[in-house]
Amino acid sequence: MLGSMLPFLLIIVVFYFLILRPQQKRQKERQRLLESIRKGDKVVTASGIIGTVEGIEDKEILLKVAENVKIKMLRSAVTEIVGITDRLASK
Template identity: 60%
Template sequence: MLISTAYAQAAGGATGGGADLLIQLAPLVLIFIVFYFLMIRPQQKRMKEHRALLEAVRRGDVVVAGSGIIGKVAKVQDGEIVLEVAEGVRIRMLKSTVTEVRTKGQPVGDDAGK
């Protein structure tokens, strides 16, 4: 015969146990660590900065909303703000849609006595 008979070989990794499991899980753990530092952590930092920005919004600030509307804050309520976008034109918006504060307004009581 010109063709030799092939016999099955026994699996070599069946006796290792713990080391094989560690080798199999290492890439998954590494991927999670990379995702944490490249995606999750920066997003949490950005959310914290945005939350601080929203808490600092007060009357007189010029803000930019997520829709691109630029206006002056006329009134701040719990979850909403009233923007004056033109003289006599006021709109109510959710406070969370504010993306940027362009100029900070004067404190409310500064010019009251003058």
């Protein structure tokens, strides 16, 4: 009985450590990145827009992309905080 279930259990354990565990770690790092956004940070969005954070709300940020040009974006659209992303990844 145990002999026939052992390969199946081994596959589940390998699946957990190769797929699920790294994905959970990436999600935590992403959440930490989004929570660390502060006013004045220079950010890059998923669409490639680069700008400076002018205001922060719960799920949205106000991004200054040029002189007198501000756009409101979802906080989740931020993929990188310039100069800080490398420091967060090393923690």
